[in-house]
Amino acid sequence: MPFLLLGIVTIAFCISRLIPADPLASIVGVRQMANPTIVAAARQKWGLNGSILEQYWVFLKNLVRGDLGISFRTRKPVTHDLLDRLPATLELAVGALVVGGVGGVALGAYAASKKDKMADHLSRGFSLLGSSLPVFWIGLVFLFVLYARLGWFPGPGRLPPRTKPPGHVTGFYTIDSLLDGNFTLFRQCLWRLVLPCFVLGWAYMGQLSRLVRAAMLDEINSDYVRTARAKGLAERLVMRRHVLRNAWLPTLTILGFSFAQLLTASVLTETIFQWNGIGSYAVQSANTLDFPGINGVSLFAGLAFLLANLATDVLYAVADPKIRLA
Amino acid sequence: MRRHVEGRNWSKVVAFIAVGAIIVASCGSSKKSATTAAPTGTGSQSTTAPSGTTAPSGTTAPAGTNAPSGGAHELVIDRDMDINSLDISASYCDTCQIFNTAVYETLITVDPADPNKLLPRLATSWQANTDNTVFTFKLDPAAKFADGSQVEAKDVKFSWQRLGNLKGSASYLMAGMKSIDDSDPTTVVITFDAPNSAFLPIVAASYLGIINSDVATAQGATDAADAATADKAGDWFLAHSAGSGPYQLESYTQGDKLVLTRNDKYWGAKKPAFPRVTIAEVKDSSSQLQQLQSGDADISMQISVDAVGQLQGNADVTTKIVDSYNYVYIALSPGAAGGEKLQDVTVRKAIKEAIDYDGAIQALVAGKGKKQASPIPNGFIGSAGLPLPEYNLDDAKKLLSAAGLADGFELDATYPDANVYGVDFNLMMQKIQQDLAKVKINLKLTPIQFTDWITRINAKGIPVTAVYFAPDHTDTSQYIQYFGLIPNSFWAGSAGGGAAGKPMDNPKESDLLKQALGSSGDAKAKAYTDAGQQMIDDEIIIPIVNTQLVLASRTNITGMHYSACCNLDLGLLGLAG
Numbered sequence: 001m002p003f004l005l006l007g008i009v010t011i012a013f014c015i016s017r018l019i020p021a022d023p024l025a026s027i028v029g030v031r032q033m034a035n036p037t038i039v040a041a042a043r044q045k046w047g048l049n050g051s052i053l054e055q056y057w058v059f060l061k062n063l064v065r066g067d068l069g070i071s072f073r074t075r076k077p078v079t080h081d082l083l084d085r086l087p088a089t090l091e092l093a094v095g096a097l098v099v100g101g102v103g104g105v106a107l108g109a110y111a112a113s114k115k116d117k118m119a120d121h122l123s124r125g126f127s128l129l130g131s132s133l134p135v136f137w138i139g140l141v142f143l144f145v146l147y148a149r150l151g152w153f154p155g156p157g158r159l160p161p162r163t164k165p166p167g168h169v170t171g172f173y174t175i176d177s178l179l180d181g182n183f184t185l186f187r188q189c190l191w192r193l194v195l196p197c198f199v200l201g202w203a204y205m206g207q208l209s210r211l212v213r214a215a216m217l218d219e220i221n222s223d224y225v226r227t228a229r230a231k232g233l234a235e236r237l238v239m240r241r242h243v244l245r246n247a248w249l250p251t252l253t254i255l256g257f258s259f260a261q262l263l264t265a266s267v268l269t270e271t272i273f274q275w276n277g278i279g280s281y282a283v284q285s286a287n288t289l290d291f292p293g294i295n296g297v298s299l300f301a302g303l304a305f306l307l308a309n310l311a312t313d314v315l316y317a318v319a320d321p322k323i324r325l326a
Numbered sequence: 327m328r329r330h331v332e333g334r335n336w337s338k339v340v341a342f343i344a345v346g347a348i349i350v351a352s353c354g355s356s357k358k359s360a361t362t363a364a365p366t367g368t369g370s371q372s373t374t375a376p377s378g379t380t381a382p383s384g385t386t387a388p389a390g391t392n393a394p395s396g397g398a399h400e401l402v403i404d405r406d407m408d409i410n411s412l413d414i415s416a417s418y419c420d421t422c423q424i425f426n427t428a429v430y431e432t433l434i435t436v437d438p439a440d441p442n443k444l445l446p447r448l449a450t451s452w453q454a455n456t457d458n459t460v461f462t463f464k465l466d467p468a469a470k471f472a473d474g475s476q477v478e479a480k481d482v483k484f485s486w487q488r489l490g491n492l493k494g495s496a497s498y499l500m501a502g503m504k505s506i507d508d509s510d511p512t513t514v515v516i517t518f519d520a521p522n523s524a525f526l527p528i529v530a531a532s533y534l535g536i537i538n539s540d541v542a543t544a545q546g547a548t549d550a551a552d553a554a555t556a557d558k559a560g561d562w563f564l565a566h567s568a569g570s571g572p573y574q575l576e577s578y579t580q581g582d583k584l585v586l587t588r589n590d591k592y593w594g595a596k597k598p599a600f601p602r603v604t605i606a607e608v609k610d611s612s613s614q615l616q617q618l619q620s621g622d623a624d625i626s627m628q629i630s631v632d633a634v635g636q637l638q639g640n641a642d643v644t645t646k647i648v649d650s651y652n653y654v655y656i657a658l659s660p661g662a663a664g665g666e667k668l669q670d671v672t673v674r675k676a677i678k679e680a681i682d683y684d685g686a687i688q689a690l691v692a693g694k695g696k697k698q699a700s701p702i703p704n705g706f707i708g709s710a711g712l713p714l715p716e717y718n719l720d721d722a723k724k725l726l727s728a729a730g731l732a733d734g735f736e737l738d739a740t741y742p743d744a745n746v747y748g749v750d751f752n753l754m755m756q757k758i759q760q761d762l763a764k765v766k767i768n769l770k771l772t773p774i775q776f777t778d779w780i781t782r783i784n785a786k787g788i789p790v791t792a793v794y795f796a797p798d799h800t801d802t803s804q805y806i807q808y809f810g811l812i813p814n815s816f817w818a819g820s821a822g823g824g825a826a827g828k829p830m831d832n833p834k835e836s837d838l839l840k841q842a843l844g845s846s847g848d849a850k851a852k853a854y855t856d857a858g859q860q861m862i863d864d865e866i867i868i869p870i871v872n873t874q875l876v877l878a879s880r881t882n883i884t885g886m887h888y889s890a891c892c893n894l895d896l897g898l899l900g901l902a903g
Contacts, residue, residue, distance in 0.1 A: 025780030029495035
C-alpha cells in the first residue's frame with residue numbers, strides 16, 4: 001500500500017511540474033511576474049527555486065512527516081485544508097451512497113422480480129436515465145425547477161443563508177447541529193443534502209440497479225432457487241434469503257468502488273451545489289496550479305480507493321463465509 | 327392482493343405529482359410578479375473631461391444617518407470571489423476592494439457619483455504643495471480603530487510604508503515615496519522624489535486603507551524595507567482585521583464565504599446598517615440570479631446583462647445597468663515570436679479597422695457596452711475627445727495591401743479561457759477571428775488557463791491576445807503606467823516579447839506622463855489626452871468593449887452603487903423601511 005501511494009503522489013507530482021506554466025503567476029500576480037526580484041523571492045519562499053528532483057526530495061521528506069506543504073492559494077497547510085473540507089465531502093458521499101445503494105438494490109431487485117413487465121422496463125429506464133444524464137445538467141435542471149421555480153427544495157450550499165454553522169466538533173453539520181441540540185438546523189442541513197445527494201447518487205443507482213438485476217436473474221435460474229421454491233418457500237423469502245443474498249457479493253464490490261468514486265469524483269456536484277468539499281478544492285487547486293493542493297488531493301484520492309478496496313475485502317469475508325482473509 | 331392494488335395507486339399518485347411538477351415548473355415565470363425597475367441602459371458617468379482632480383481642502387464629511395437602518399437583517403451578497411489575500415497591503419483583486427473598503431478606511435475617498443470628486447474620510451483636510459511633491463493630511467481626531475484606539479499619523483506611515491515594502495501587486499501605488507513625517511499624531515506629511523499629482527486619487531484606492539499598527543506589529547507585521555521577507559502577519563490577517571471601517575472580519579472560508587460583522591464602535595457619521603454581512607462564493611450568473619429571486623441573496627454582483635430580462639416583473643428585485651470603467655481589449659505584440667508581421671504599424675492599424683466593434687458589443691453583451699478610444703476608459707480624464715475605433719473593411723484591406731500582405735497571413739491568438747465582466751472571451755475571439763478572416767488574416771485561437779497565460783505573456787509575449795482591466799484608483803496615470811510604451815510598463819515589455827524580447831518604447835508617452843504628474847487642471851487633462859492619442863497611435867492595445875454593470879439587489883436594499891475606487895462600499899448600503 002505505501003508503494004502504491006508513493007506511485008500516485010509521484011505521478012501527480014510529475015504531471016503538475018511538467019505543465020508549461022508557472023504557479024507563481026497566481027501567487028504574485030500579473031504585474032509582479034515581470035519583476036525578477038519579487039519572482040525570485042517568491043520562488044524561494046514557496047520552495048520552487050530548486051530543480052524538480054530537489055523539490056521532489058523535499059516533498060517526500062515532508063510527506064514522511066505527514067506534512068503536505070502549504071497551499072499556494074489558501075496559505076494554510078494542505079492537511080488542514082483537506083481535513084476541513086472532508087466532512088462536507090463525506091456527508092455528500094454517504095448521502096449519495098445511501099441514495100445510490102438503497103435505491104439501486106431496491107430498484108434492481110424489484111426489476112428482477114418483475115422481469116420483462118412494465119415495472120421492469122420503467123425501473124430500467126429510470127436507472128438508464130440516471131447513468132446517462134450528465135451530473136452537471138441534472139444538477140442545474142433540478143436547481144432551476146425544484147428550487148428556483150417551485151421552491152420545493154432549498155438552494156445550494158450546506159447551510160441556509162444568514163445561518164451560522166453549528167459549533168465545530170466533527171465538522172459534519174448534521175452531527176454538530178444535533179450535538180448542539182439544534183434540531184431545526186439539523187433538519188435544514190439534512191434537507192439541503194437531499195438534492196445534491198440524489199443528483200450524485202442517481203448515477204450510481206443506475207449502475208447498481210442494473211448489476212443487481214442481472215445478478216439476481218442469474219441466481220433466480222439456479223438449481224438451489226428451484227429447490228427452495230419446490231420446498232414451498234414463499235416467493236418473498238426465496239428472493240430475500242436466497243437470491244438477493246447471493247447476488248449481494250458483486251454488488252458489494254461496486255458499492256465499495258462507488259464510495260471511493262463518490263469521495264473523489266463529486267467535483268461537478270460540489271461546484272453546482274456550492275458544496276465546499278474536496279471536489280471543489282481539487283478544481284480550485286488545479287485552476288491555480290496550487291502544487292501542494294494538487295498533490296494533497298491526489299494522495300487523498302489514492303487513499304480513498306485503497307481504503308475502500310480494503311473495506312470491501314473485509315465485508316466480502318463477512319458476507320461470504322467461504323472467503324477467509326489471509 | 328389489496329396491498330398490491332394500493333401500491334399501484336400510490337405509484338400513479340407519485341407519477342401524477344411528478345408530471346404535474348414538471349408542467350407547473352415549465353409554465354413561464356414564477357408566481358412572484360409585478361414590475362421591475364427597467365434597465366436604464368444609461369450611464370451615470372460623464373465622458374467630458376473633468377476639470378482636474380486637485381482636491382478641495384477641508385471638504386465637509388458626507389451626510390449620513392446616525393441610526394443603523396438594517397435592524398437585525400443580515401446582508402447576503404453573491405459573488406464570484408477572486409480574493410488573493412485579506413492582508414490589505416498584500417491584496418490585489420476586485421473583491422479585495424470591497425473587503426478593504428468595508429474593514430479599513432482611507433484618508434480620503436471618491437464620490438461614487440463623480441469619480442473625480444474626492445471626499446474626506448479619515449482626513450478632514452489635505453493639501454499639496456505647488457509642484458505636487460509634498461502632501462499634507464490632517465487626520466480627524468475622532469477617528470478610532472475597532473479596538474477603540476485613535477487613528478494616528480504613525481498608523482498611516484506604517485500602512486503606506488508596509489504597502490510599498492511588501493512588494494505585492496499594489497505596491498506600485500507607493501512608487502516614488504521618499505519619506506513620511508508622523509511627528510504630529512494628527513498630521514501626515516508625505517514627500518515624493520518627483521511630482522506626483524496622481525497621489526490624492528491614489529490615496530482613495532482601497533489598498534491604501536489604514537491598519538492599526540500596534541495590533542499588526544504585535545502579530546508580526548513590519549513596514550521595514552525587508553517586509554517582503556520579514557513580515558509574518560499574512561496568516562493572521564486571514565482570520566483577523568485591524569481597521570477602523572464600519573465592518574470587521576468575522577471569518578473567511580476560501581471557496582465558501584467571507585463573513586463580516588458590524589463594528590459597533592464605528593466612529594463615522596453613517597453607522598453600519600447590517601449586523602452581519604456575508605459575501606458568498608457563487609460562481610455563475612444563473613445561480614446568482616436564482617438566489618436573488620428567491621431572497622436567499624440580497625445582492626448579486628455578477629448577473630449578466632442578458633439575464634436582466636428574467637427579472638422583469640419581479641417587484642422584489644431591482645436592477646439597474648450603469649456604466650463602469652472596466653473593459654476588455656485585445657493586444658498586439660510585435661516582439662512576440664510569430665508576431666513579426668505586426669512590427670509594421672500599418673498592419674496593426676489594419677487589424678484595428680477590420681474589427682466590427684458594434685457587432686462585437688451586440689454579440690458579447692447584448693449591446694450593453696460602449697466603444698472605447700484608447701486604454702483610458704470612458705469617463706477618466708484624458709478619454710474625452712479621442713477618436714473611437716471604427717470598422718472600415720475597405721481601408722483595412724488597403725492598408726494590408728500597402729504593407730504587402732494583401733494575400734493574408736496567420737497569427738497565433740492565445741488568450742485566457744475566461745468570462746469577465748459578462749464577456750465570454752471564447753465568443754469574443756471567435757467574433758474577431760471571423761472579422762479578420764475578411765481581410766485574410768487567419769487567427770489561430772488557443773484558449774488557456776489564466777496562470778498559463780501569465781507565464782507565457784511574461785516569458786515571450788503572445789502575438790494576439792485578449793485581456794481585461796479594471797481601475798485601481800481614479801487617476802489616469804495608471805493606464806499610461808500599465809499600457810503605455812514606457813519603462814517598466816507591463817505592455818511595453820509584453821508587446822516587445824516579454825523576458826525573451828526587448829521592451830517597446832515611446833518616449834513621448836514618458837514625457838506626457840511626467841507632464842501630467844507635475845501639473846493639474848486643464849494642463850494635466852491635456853497631457854493625459856495627448857498620451858491617450860499616443861497609445862492609440864501605438865496600435866498595441868485595442869479596446870473592444872467598455873462594459874456596463876448590472877446592479878441587482880432586493881428592492882429593500884438602499885444605497886446600491888458602483889464606485890470607481892472601491893467597487894461597492896458596504897458602509898453606504900442600508901435597508902429600506
